[in-house]
Amino acid sequence: MSRHGRDIARNAAVVAGATLVSRVLGFVRDMIMAFALGAGIFADAFFVAFRIPNLLRRLFGEGSLTMAFIPVYSRLREEEGEEVAQAMARSAMIWLAVILCGITLAAELLAGPLTLAIAPGFTRNAELFDVTVDLVRICFPYVVFICGVALCMGVLNAEGRFLAPAMAPSVLNVVMIGSALFGYWTGLNVAYSMAYGVLIGGFGQWLSQQSALRAIGFSWRGPWSWRNKGVARMGLLMLPTVFGAAVYQLNILLGTLLASFLPVGSVSYLYYADRLVQFPLGVFGLAISTAALPSLARLAARGEMDEYDSAMSLSLGLTLFIALPSAAGLIALAAPMISLLFERGAFTIEAVTATSRALIAYSVGLPFIALARPLVAGFYALEDTRTPVRIAVLCLAANIGLGLLLMRPLAHVGLALAVSLSSMLNFVLLHVYLSRKRKASLVPLVASVKTLLLSLGVGVGAYFSASWGLWWLALLPVWAAAYLFMALVLDMDEARLFVDMVRSRARRGLKRKKG
Incomplete structure (x- = not known):
């Protein structure tokens, strides 16, 4: 595990910790808005x-x-x-x-x-x-x-x-x-x-x-x-x-x-669903790409390209390690999450159902949205800003076409699904072109398969817990701990990097308290 990978993990821990505070406050804000404004x-x-x-x-x-x-x-x-x-x-x-x-x-x-x-x-x-x-x-x-x-x-x-x-x-x-x-x-x-x-x-x-x-x-x-x-x-x-x-x-x-x-309310259903998807994206996905860009830019400026490839691969692996189980959890617990957070005041049970369906559709694309961010940062660190734009234009056309095609049978859910499908296309093209540019495979394949299998286990467990009342909420730390434990047993670098992130954040918190 390279020094630059550890630096990215430590800096991502800082961003993730601060962003977590912001996202929690954001949910409080949205709960108040849902109560006062409804949909x-x-x-x-x-x-x-x-x-x-x-x-x-x-x-x-x-x-x-x-x-x-x-x-x-x-x-x-x-x-x-x-x-x-x-x-x-x-x-x-x-x-x-x-x-x-x-x-x-x-x-x-x-x-x-x-x-x-x-x-x-x-x-x-x-x-x-x-x-x-x-x-x-x-x-x-x-x-x-x-x-x-x-x-x-x-x-x-x-x-x-x-x-x-x-x-x-x-x-x-x-x-x-x-x-x-x-x-x-x-x-x-x-x-x-x-x-x-x-x-x-x-x-x-x-x-x-x-x-x-x-x-x-x-x-x-x-x-x-x-x-x-x-x-x-x-x-x-x-x-x-x-x-x-x-x-x-x-x-x-x-x-x-x-x-x-x-129908009236569709804009709001998509907004509230997107807010939940943005939680893991903001806390971890955006944190990793934010922390990665300065490190990748310094390595590119110094011509240390082997270190650049290693840092990029670790960034993508860590992003996937967090994004996949997050998507699985959101899909499995969409309805109870929306109900717990927003079902009060003007936000009715019908709004809960409509919003949870949009959340499932958005969550399908969550890992691909998250993975695209460090890939784009990798292009920008190389001062190549044109390739991501060309890919984005193609994916925009795909999103429009899919949205028009799917909104008629699926209404607002079709629009959310179109975003997910175009995000998949965006990730694939970004990875293919950056891999060709660097002449190296950047996504760690073996680690990705392990992450996918462990995430499926998290999703299945969370899905069955959704029918146990509020126990689904109490069991969230259990699923997270089991996922991390199994990843460490499988000797995944991404799990050790994640542990480094948590330890780094905890040490900073203790230092501030002692100070």
């Missing part, structure tokens, strides 16, 4: 309005800027020193602020046509459309703050600091929880109250990064230039990555567009 007009309007700035967050934030920024920043620091790299970061922030402020101004003026483009089916309900336009205008400036957070994350991750960026979403969740409760208790419209909470939370996220930047000696005051060569290089890399991020987000937006033609 009706105001819920659909808020989810669409919030999704629009989130689109630009992924276009100009971690979906493209961070991925293009880290390899350039790492190379500049290796070749020309820390001061040159920091000047490049300042210059990038100036450009980002100018571009995003211009986009925000345009969105405020064109909120109506923008809403029409995102959810044309809403025009059938005048109240729903008008509310969505109002919420878009309130939420949209969030993109300025959150993309600034993404650039801060790039600087900190490149410097080996992962905690503060991973904790930033917790700030947003806390503010949104507070704004939802404030709206509910005071009798205000909860959707409008939460929209203002989004804006306040975005500013809070940006502020939360500044002390971590100061701790590494970074300051926004210092040399910068409109013509910084690092920013120019990053911009060239970002052109295809922005397009690639746009393709990925179009998958989500097209799902929203198609769902807007289905």
Whole structure:
């Protein structure tokens, strides 16, 4: 097991631990939203309005800027020193602020046509459309703050600091929880109250990064230039990555567009199901790819390609080791999970059934979505941003075709299944092309077979426990422990890496308590 693999595991543990806190807060937020908003007009309007700035967050934030920024920043620091790299970061922030402020101004003026483009089916309900336009205008400036957070994350991750960026979403969740409760208790419209909470939370996220930047000696005051060569290089890399991020987000937006033609509530069913799938993806899948990119970028910059291949293989193996049993558990326990988390207030048993079916369809694609992330990071570390984009375009077309084909017989479940099937295609193509580029097989085959068999065992056990009342919840740690124990018995490197992740996180927690 290479030193770089252990470094990735330790850094992933930091990201995973912080993200776990954020995701738990996110579920609390969603439970409050489900109670206060249900799955009706105001819920659909808020989810669409919030999704629009989130689109630009992924276009100009971690979906493209961070991925293009880290390899350039790492190379500049290796070749020309820390001061040159920091000047490049300042210059990038100036450009980002100018571009995003211009986009925000345009969105405020064109909120109506923008809403029409995102959810044309809403025009059938005048109240729903008008509310969505109002919420878009309130939420949209969030993109300025959150993309600034993404650039801060790039600087900190490149410097080996992962905690503060991973904790930033917790700030947003806390503010949104507070704004939802404030709206509910005071009798205000909860959707409008939460929209203002989004804006306040975005500013809070940006502020939360500044002390971590100061701790590494970074300051926004210092040399910068409109013509910084690092920013120019990053911009060239970002052109295809922005397009690639746009393709990925179009998958989500097209799902929203198609769902807007289905019965009221379909958008919300897909949203709540996606939130559950995003839990393991965010806590572990995204954590591993986030931790892997700086290490892979440094290895590529130094020309240590054998170490690069080893680190990539370990990243993929660890991702699969976590994603497969997560998918099995979500499929087996979809209905009781949705019921426990959301069945209260305006969220009815019919909504539970509809959402759990969408969750099963999404969960089929969870391992492939998770595996694609370190593969994309591997391409970006090599400063190849075009290949993932070409593959993403092909998969977008597949998603559209499958969505149109499956939504008629399966309604919103067909849209979720289309996402999973196109995600499978995305993974296969990414792996084939990166393996050819490196002339090496990157996914560990033997470990993958072992992981699949153990995950099937977890799924079967969880499925039978679903009929035992709340015992299914109590037995979750048992299934997890049995899975890890059997993996260690089978002498899987991925299991030892996972144990290293947990131990690393536990040691950090103890050090903070003693301090």
